Amino acid sequence: MATFVTLDQVKARLRITSSAEDFDLQALADQAEAYILNWCSVTASSKAVVESWTPVTVPPVIVVAILAKTAELDRFRGDDTEGPPRPEGEGEGGPSGLIRELLRPYHDAVVA
Numbered sequence: 001m002a003t004f005v006t007l008d009q010v011k012a013r014l015r016i017t018s019s020a021e022d023f024d025l026q027a028l029a030d031q032a033e034a035y036i037l038n039w040c041s042v043t044a045s046s047k048a049v050v051e052s053w054t055p056v057t058v059p060p061v062i063v064v065a066i067l068a069k070t071a072e073l074d075r076f077r078g079d080d081t082e083g084p085p086r087p088e089g090e091g092e093g094g095p096s097g098l099i100r101e102l103l104r105p106y107h108d109a110v111v112a
Helices: 007-014 022-039 044-052 060-075 097-106
Strands: none
Touching (some): 007 022, 022 060, 022 097, 044 097, 060 097
């Protein structure tokens, strides 16, 4: 279960008022949070920072990024062959441009 966003926050972000999709929305929020936290946990030092966050201390921009990723996952479910294009950057080894910019201060680049 997502730690840093609530189902109510997700539903408000997506402008959903019914509870018919609550289970699916929670699953998307869980996936989005895991994705965002993984993106911010590239090095040992950044992983330690992420692991220190609590629902009280998590940076607000991380919450925004989780909500944005949840919205992307909801919109681009992969079952629509003729839907709108995916966000720029998505599928190229990282998050979309918007999320990448939000997370820039929290992502340590790794040089191989």
